[in-house]
Amino acid sequence: MPISEITEKLLAAKKDKGITFEELEKTIGRDETWIASVIYRQASADMDEATKLVTALGLPESTAEELTIPPLKGxxxxxxxxxxxIYRFYEIMQVYGMPIKAxxxxxxxxxxxxxxxxxxxxxxxxxxxGDRVQIIMCxxxxxxxxx
Amino acid sequence: MPISEITEKLLAAKKDKGITFEELEKTIGRDETWIASVIYRQASADMDEATKLVTALGLPESTAEELTIPPLKGxxxxxxxxxxxIYRFYEIMQVYGMPIKAxxxxxxxxxxxxxxxxxxxxxxxxxxxGDRVQIIMCxxxxxxxxx
Amino acid sequence: MPISEITEKLLAAKKDKGITFEELEKTIGRDETWIASVIYRQASADMDEATKLVTALGLPESTAEELTIPPLKGxxxxxxxxxxxIYRFYEIMQVYGMPIKAxxxxxxxxxxxxxxxxxxxxxxxxxxxGDRVQIIMCxxxxxxxxx
Amino acid sequence: MPISEITEKLLAAKKDKGITFEELEKTIGRDETWIASVIYRQASADMDEATKLVTALGLPESTAEELTIPPLKGxxxxxxxxxxxIYRFYEIMQVYGMPIKAxxxxxxxxxxxxxxxxxxxxxxxxxxxGDRVQIIMCxxxxxxxxx
Amino acid sequence: MPISEITEKLLAAKKDKGITFEELEKTIGRDETWIASVIYRQASADMDEATKLVTALGLPESTAEELTIPPLKGxxxxxxxxxxxIYRFYEIMQVYGMPIKAxxxxxxxxxxxxxxxxxxxxxxxxxxxGDRVQIIMCxxxxxxxxx
Amino acid sequence: MPISEITEKLLAAKKDKGITFEELEKTIGRDETWIASVIYRQASADMDEATKLVTALGLPESTAEELTIPPLKGxxxxxxxxxxxIYRFYEIMQVYGMPIKAxxxxxxxxxxxxxxxxxxxxxxxxxxxGDRVQIIMCxxxxxxxxx
Amino acid sequence: MPISEITEKLLAAKKDKGITFEELEKTIGRDETWIASVIYRQASADMDEATKLVTALGLPESTAEELTIPPLKGxxxxxxxxxxxIYRFYEIMQVYGMPIKAxxxxxxxxxxxxxxxxxxxxxxxxxxxGDRVQIIMCxxxxxxxxx
Amino acid sequence: MPISEITEKLLAAKKDKGITFEELEKTIGRDETWIASVIYRQASADMDEATKLVTALGLPESTAEELTIPPLKGxxxxxxxxxxxIYRFYEIMQVYGMPIKAxxxxxxxxxxxxxxxxxxxxxxxxxxxGDRVQIIMCxxxxxxxxx
Amino acid sequence: MPISEITEKLLAAKKDKGITFEELEKTIGRDETWIASVIYRQASADMDEATKLVTALGLPESTAEELTIPPLKGxxxxxxxxxxxIYRFYEIMQVYGMPIKAxxxxxxxxxxxxxxxxxxxxxxxxxxxGDRVQIIMCxxxxxxxxx
Amino acid sequence: MPISEITEKLLAAKKDKGITFEELEKTIGRDETWIASVIYRQASADMDEATKLVTALGLPESTAEELTIPPLKGxxxxxxxxxxxIYRFYEIMQVYGMPIKAxxxxxxxxxxxxxxxxxxxxxxxxxxxGDRVQIIMCxxxxxxxxx
Structure with a gap:
């Protein structure tokens, strides 16, 4: 998977700062999975959210704008x-797709x-x-x- | 999608009886989505669960055994x-797969x-x-x- | 493309009766393309619409119910x-997809x-x-x- | 999707200038979606249209010629x-292709x-x-x- | 390749009668390749052409109508x-597609x-x-x- | 489609010189489509033809040799x-492949x-x-x- | 792999008779692999060869004609x-294709x-x-x- | 097809030296097709064979070692x-695969x-x-x- | 997955008799996975093994011969x-293929x-x-x- | 297959040092195949294991951290x-997948x-x-x- 340059820059900064997604959730006031989606350029933030994010990661404000552009997703x-x-989600769709549809x-x-x-x-x-992973889609x- | 014969028979009986998955949930004591998975031959029941299910649908008990065999899934x-x-689950995996992984x-x-x-x-x-669909995976x- | 039995039955009846989609539009009070979608089992009608449709085609009312079930689409x-x-729509997506997105x-x-x-x-x-085909999506x- | 260099240059210039497709439509006298198609190298302009476009975007006239060459499309x-x-257009073709054909x-x-x-x-x-997107194909x- | 029933019926009749495509060309007044396309349900004839064709093949006139319906092609x-x-045409497209485009x-x-x-x-x-096959597309x- | 470096160099020279394929046909004594095939590295020339071609395009003779090597085609x-x-040739194969075979x-x-x-x-x-494109394959x- | 009816009939007759491909080679005067190709409907025989083949297998002469029709191959x-x-031939092409080409x-x-x-x-x-399989292609x- | 760097270096040296595969066969004492396989990194040589090969091509001995490593093939x-x-080998497998298997x-x-x-x-x-190509696999x- | 008729017959007989693969291993003197491979027509038995197998399952001896024919595998x-x-084996190849190769x-x-x-x-x-599944390949x- | 930079660096160091996977097994106290999986970035080590590994290969300790990040696998x-x-594992799944499942x-x-x-x-x-390769999966x- 070709990860975009901006994603690599954000992930590197996040790692250098030692900040978790959970801490970003508190700073920005959005759910951590959504924030991860912005970082992976699968969702677009508004200028205010983007600025908070890049600032929290210690990056210049000029980095923010790119995160506001609707990305080519997927x-x-x-x-x-x-x-x-990631495959397990494909498997879930294969196995439980028809029952969920019904x-x-x-x-x-x-x-x-x-x-x-x-x-x-x-x-x-x-x-x-053994701890469990819960994924809530709504x-x-x-x-x-x-x- | 090639739906197996047993699935067709169960769905037809369910429709004739006018029973919902929710009512089956109460009768059998298992979640309705799991019951739908058994009906679509994506999950296998034990003999007791299978018998309850076919009986609730007004089918002969001999129909139950096939539902206990591990199926070829997907x-x-x-x-x-x-x-x-069903495609939306594929899209969710494409768009949110990497963020969820992170x-x-x-x-x-x-x-x-x-x-x-x-x-x-x-x-x-x-x-x-507008009502919302919530899917909880655990x-x-x-x-x-x-x- | 595997066309379902009910679709074949409806198309045959429509041809025997010599009714056009446009006439069905008037009888049923729905757009002709939507009616074609119901016939091809890509859309589901309510009981009233389905009954009007099968009646217009000279089929028994018992045929109507199947048209109310959410189909497996595509x-x-x-x-x-x-x-x-049909390919031209794929081509339009390939050629004009990115410009439309922008x-x-x-x-x-x-x-x-x-x-x-x-x-x-x-x-x-x-x-x-030369006459033109206009497709309006909304x-x-x-x-x-x-x- | 590999976007060509010329497309990237034009989009960057458009963004720097803060010009919308709608404004380009007025300047060039062509529909905005067609102009977007030229920018994405899915359509070819004539020399006059191309010059107007690059000038409007503040790029040197020498950039215009490339936009007149028939591109490899799709x-x-x-x-x-x-x-x-973009996928929704694929879905529309899958779901409504046969009815439209009929x-x-x-x-x-x-x-x-x-x-x-x-x-x-x-x-x-x-x-x-909620506002609606209307796509008119002719x-x-x-x-x-x-x- | 799933050949339709009507195609099989026509080919069998043609073989029984021992008629060549070239003779059909003379009888019907259309090119033999186009006639073959009608037989393979890749082209649709009008009622007159279809009747001439089925009559020439010794089939009842009632067979003609199906040949006038726009088929699902390819x-x-x-x-x-x-x-x-057939593959050679794919190869020609792969090898000579770009030069022809130019x-x-x-x-x-x-x-x-x-x-x-x-x-x-x-x-x-x-x-x-060695004799040569000439294909003229226009x-x-x-x-x-x-x- | 990844166009080879030599192809890009030849096409650029051709454009700078303003020479058409038709003029190259006269200079080299080979059909223009074949010449285009050599330029796109889908056919190999002999040393004499290659030299004539690169000379006509104003390129150094040393460029000629590469055009004599059997390329990886398609x-x-x-x-x-x-x-x-290019797709239309695929469509022609899909629609007319079986009739042509017959x-x-x-x-x-x-x-x-x-x-x-x-x-x-x-x-x-x-x-x-409206002018027509004729393609003669032999x-x-x-x-x-x-x- | 969908084996045609005629192939199944010939293979069954061959097995009942207990005849080997090698014996068929002697009777018909053609190589055994070519004969196997005719039986699998990948090659077409002339009327004489076809008759010899079906006779050797104890089938009625009327079976012969089908073997003379150019089949849809592959x-x-x-x-x-x-x-x-069969995969090994694919592997050989993957591994040795480029060296053989050179x-x-x-x-x-x-x-x-x-x-x-x-x-x-x-x-x-x-x-x-350990005995070796030799395949000679020419x-x-x-x-x-x-x- | 992505040709590895070492392959390109060896092919260039071979061309500069004007050596044929047949001459390499004599120098190294291995069949020319196998040598071509080593050059295309589909087979691995031992140190002695590799040294003979690079020396014959006028390359430094240090080039030899890479040719002894088991490559990722195909x-x-x-x-x-x-x-x-190369496709013809695929076609041969498609057409003659089943007969050869038999x-x-x-x-x-x-x-x-x-x-x-x-x-x-x-x-x-x-x-x-017309000369023939014979391929002997064993x-x-x-x-x-x-x- | 299209399971052959003979496989279905054998599996049905095995289930009716209530025999396990492990018991078949003892009767036939071959490993149970190999026996399962014969039943699924992925391996061929000799006449003696096949006869033992069908007899153990209570089927007529005439059923045995088909199990001795080399099947079309996979x-x-x-x-x-x-x-x-079954997918887990694909995943193991994807994840551990390169390390195992090394x-x-x-x-x-x-x-x-x-x-x-x-x-x-x-x-x-x-x-x-939790019990573990051990797969030993040799x-x-x-x-x-x-x- | 795109091998990551860190993998290339580790493999080069391993080769320069002349260390085998077996020796790494002794130094690190983990199985050699697992170590190979870490090197190919299909498994993640903890900081201690990673440090032992890079030290054994003569690389700076700073190289270790990257090996602790969960990789995108496969x-x-x-x-x-x-x-x-590697293909043989695919073949084993194709041929023995169903029997193993049973x-x-x-x-x-x-x-x-x-x-x-x-x-x-x-x-x-x-x-x-002839020596045998044994693969034990558990x-x-x-x-x-x-x-």
Whole structure:
């Protein structure tokens, strides 16, 4: 996956400063996964959020503007990703895609969960048998329009 | 997508009976999405669960056994699914895969969220601006073993 | 492309009756392209619309119910379609995708045109140098949510 | 997607000058989406249009000539694009391709909508429930020749 | 490649009757390659042509109508065809595509050769060193429209 | 498509000199499409032809030798090309491949049209309704050997 | 791989009769690999050869004609075959393709080894360390034509 | 196809020296195709062979060591190669793969021809009707082990 | 995945009889994974082994012969399998392929582990923290032949 | 396959020092295949292991930190690898994947062998008929969770 230059610069600064995503969440007032999305150029910030972010990372304010431009999103390579952590989401779609579709249609009718009016959060759920990763996705239900 | 015969039989019976996944959840004592996974032959039930399910759908008990065999899972066609509802999960992986990976590694170290010791629930979140679909995934964190 | 049985039945009835999509538009009170989408099982009708449609085609009312179930959408085969008429839409996306993206972002900011809260109409524009096909797509702009 | 050098130069100049596509439309006398297509090297301008464009962007006239050469068009990567805004056009083709084909054939007979003798415009339709993106495609109908 | 039922019926009748494409050309008054295209359901005939064709093949007139419906075209499988005769056209595109593009643009400017307002003929050119296959393609030049 | 350095150098020289392919045809005594193939490194010239070509373009004679080496041919990217002009040849193969195969086999028996002992010419056919592009392919018929 | 009906019939007859390819080679006077190619419908026989073949296998003469029709060749599935014996030929092309190309060009100039005016034989070479499979391919060198 | 640096250096030296593969065969005592495989980094030489090779090409002995390291083999791009000479081997596998498999199994039982304990030679067979390329592959038969 | 008829018959018989692979191992004197490979038609048995197998499963002896024919092997669909258990082997190859290659080459020189002169065993390793699956692959090292 | 810079640096140092993976195993107290995985950036070490490794290779301690960051794993190119040694693992999955699945499910029930809580070792098994490569994979069995 070709990581953009700005992403590399931000990640390097984050590492040098020793700041975590959780600390950035407090400074900027946005969820840490969303902030990570901005850093990976999958989401765009407004000028104020971008300035707070680059300042927190000790970078010049001029770095901020690039983070406000709508990026060309996606493009993991190869298309079925090989990284085991990311692949598991592909597997979940393959295995649970149809069951989820059935339940959503039963609860909401014909339509989809928006991936745009959408948020995703990652949380650590302590568990004596081994901690668990919890991913909460929440997207607006969009019913199909008729015309 | 080639839906297996048993799935078609179960879905037809469910429709004839007019039973919802939510009602099945109460009868069987398992989450509705998991039950949908059993019906779509993406998960295997034990004999007791399978019998409860086919009975609730008004099918003969002999139908139950097939639901206890570990299925060949996955295989949406085409591999990048075209159904808009299911595709959104692919899009989420493309857009938010790397940010999620970064946050998980920061919180847990090197490893993955299991898609096997894993559950997924679908909930309706009422919202005056339009109801929302909430998907909660919860999987055990598996750290990479060293040897 | 595997056309479903119900689609074949509806198309055959439409041909036998000699009814056009335009006439169906008048009978049902919905746009002809949307009606074609219902017939091809890419959109779902409500019970009333479905009944009007099958009645207009001279089919028994019992045929109507299947048209109300949310279908598994898409799945042209092969994924880059070979039919020249349909391929042109792929070509338009390849050639004009980036320019459209640039103009949309300039006009609206970061977000997308919904393909769900969306309509598409096909019109004939008479022209002495050769009639023209006009396709009007209209989808709600969905700005990316921040969280 | 590998953006050509000339495209990057033009976009940078456009941003520095703070000129919108809409303003370029007025200066050059061509639709803004077509101008964006020239900038992304998906369309070729004549010498006069190209000179007006580079001048408006404050670039030397010598930059103009490259914009008059027929470009190698298309080539989004990967072939099924991952950017959500662009992907929606792929989804529209998957979901509505067959219905559109049926309506076009009924209205015009066997043939296609040209993607060459073709224009595409992007408009903002204000709407209290959320503004809408309107895309108007208009291409000459080309009937299949017999010989 | 899945050949449609009607194609199989026509080819079988043609073989039983021992009629060549060349003889059909004389009977119907259309080029033999176009007639082969109708038989393979890649082109649509009008009612008169279709009737002449099925009559020449000794089939009932009722067979004619299906040949007048615009077909879903293309779809060789696999997408890069393995049949050596057909593959050579792929190879020609791979090897000579760019040179042809350069020559066409120099002669005509930016645009394409239409594959719709288009004919293709196959001829045998006797040659003492081995007969040659001549393929003559002729399509209208379509210049890109500006708007 | 990655164009080789030598191709870029030759095309730049051709443009600076303002020479057309047609003029090169006269100077070198070979068809212009073949010359374009040499320039795009899809065909190899002999030393004499190569020297004439580079001299005509005002390049040093030392440039000639590279054009005599058998090149690695083909490799449009992506494999199903997105450039509309080149794609049309793919479409022609998809739509007319089977009909052409049928006619060739009827005229010649089992075998293929060679793409090696082969020529292709591009001609402009003036037409009041719009000029036409004529492509004449001529390849030796190669019957399958038996052994 | 979808094996055609005629192939299955011939293979079944061959097995019932207990005849080897080598014995067929003697009866028909053609190499056993070529005969296997006819049986798999990758090569076409003339009427005489076909009759000898079906007679040797104890099938009615009427079976012979189908073997004289030029078949649609190739189409192993998937395109990179998974059968280990057949895959090795893919591997050989991957590993030794470029070296073979270099040696052929040095010996013959620019051109190819024909796969049409071509034979392939399979022989057993006894060897105390383990018998060896010898495959001898022999194809006419076809130099690129200039025009 | 990305040719490694060392390959380019060796090919350039070979061309400057004007040495053929055949002459290298005599100097090194290995078949010319194998030597070409070493040069293209598809095979690894021992130190003695590598030194002889680089010396014969007039390169410093220090160049030799790299040729002794087991290379990452294969990787023609695209996976179904477009170069006509190399593609023919793919075509041969597609067309004759199943017949060869049938003959090998009949002669040897279940197993494969090794592509590792394997040699391939390229020879020129003079023929008045046009010289022929002969490729002789010889690999150990490996029967499937049972356990 | 298209499972052959004979496989389905054998699996059904095995289930009816309630015999495990482990019991078949004892009856037939071959490893249970190899026996499973015969049942799935990925390996071929000799007549004696096949007869023992079908007899143990209570099937007629005539069923045995088919198991002695070298099968067309492989062909999971899709090519990158979606079943989570099988996919893990793909993931292991992706993640550990290069490291294993490095270690094998260091220990053995240039060559491969045979997948033909090869065995694979599956064992259960009890572990208080959760039982483990042990897969032992053992294949002959095949050094590259030089010639 | 794009090998990362740090991998190249480590491999070069290892070669200069003439250290084997086996010696690194003794120095670091981890299995050699795991160490190779760290060097290829497919596994992450802790600071102590990383420091031992770079010191053993004679590199500055500052090189160690990069080896502790969770890498983006996998991504052999092309996705079905062409290197014969690595491909054999793909072939094993294709041929033995289903049989292994059947045996694992019989021994353990529905679930998978973890590729994360997992180890893989490579051993040389001396054998007079040719040494053998033994690969021992051992992963925790993960039963599917129900919820």
């Amino acid at each position: 493009s993991l390579e190869p298309q079925i990703p090989t990284d085991p952590l 339940v959503v249609h039963e609860k909401f009718g014909d339509g989809i969960m928006s991936a745009i009016d959408f948020s995703v959060e990652v949380e650590k759920v302590p568990d004596p048998k 997207g607006k239900f969009l019913p199909y329009k008729k015309w | 295989s949406l066609e085409p591999q990048i699914p075209t159904d808009p509802l 946050v998980v590694h920061e919180k847990f170290g090197d490893g993955i969220m299991s898609a096997i010791d894993f559950s997924v629930e679908v909930e309706k979140v009422p919202d005056p601006k 999987g055990k964190f598996l750290p990479y073993k060293k040897w | 799945s042209l085969e092969p994924q880059i379609p070979t039919d020249p008429l 103009v949309v972002h300039e006009k609206f900011g970061d977000g997308i045109m919904s393909a769900i809260d969306f309509s598409v109409e096909v019109e004939k524009v008479p022209d002495p140098k 989808g709600k702009f969905l700005p990316y949510k921040k969280w | 080539s989004l990567e990967p072939q099924i694009p991952t950017d959500p805004l 309506v076009v054939h009924e209205k015009f007979g066997d043939g296609i909508m040209s993607a060459i003798d073709f224009s595409v415009e992007v408009e903002k339709v204000p709407d209290p429930k 291409g000459k109908f080309l009937p299949y020749k017999k010989w | 779809s060789l499988e696999p997408q890069i065809p393995t049949d050596p005769l 020559v066409v643009h120099e002669k005509f400017g930016d645009g394409i050769m239409s594959a719709i307002d288009f004919s293709v003929e196959v001829e045998k050119v006797p040659d003492p060193k 399509g209208k030049f379509l210049p890109y429209k500006k708007w | 490799s449009l990217e992506p494999q199903i090309p997105t450039d509309p002009l 006619v060739v086999h009827e005229k010649f028996g089992d075998g293929i049209m060679s793409a090696i002992d082969f020529s292709v010419e591009v001609e402009k056919v003036p037409d009041p309704k 390849g030796k018929f190669l019957p399958y050997k038996k052994w | 189409s192993l599935e998937p395109q990179i075959p998974t059968d280990p014996l 040696v052929v060009h040095e010996k013959f100039g620019d051109g190819i080894m024909s796969a049409i005016d071509f034979s392939v034989e399979v022989e057993k070479v006894p060897d105390p360390k 194809g006419k060198f076809l130099p690129y034509k200039k025009w | 990787s023609l791009e695209p996976q179904i190669p477009t170069d006509p000479l 003959v090998v199994h009949e002669k040897f039982g279940d197993g494969i021809m090794s592509a590792i304990d394997f040699s391939v030679e390229v020879e020129k067979v003079p023929d008045p009707k 690999g150990k038969f490996l029967p499937y082990k049972k356990w | 062909s999971l669909e899709p090519q990158i399998p979606t079943d989570p258990l 270690v094998v080459h260091e220990k053995f020189g240039d060559g491969i582990m045979s997948a033909i002169d090869f065995s694979v065993e599956v064992e259960k390793v009890p572990d208080p923290k 294949g002959k090292f095949l050094p590259y032949k030089k010639w | 991504s052999l190119e092309p996705q079905i690898p062409t290197d014969p040694l 045996v694992v499910h019989e021994k353990f029930g529905d679930g998978i062998m973890s590729a994360i809580d997992f180890s893989v070792e490579v051993e040389k098994v001396p054998d007079p008929k 992963g925790k069995f993960l039963p599917y969770k129900k919820w």
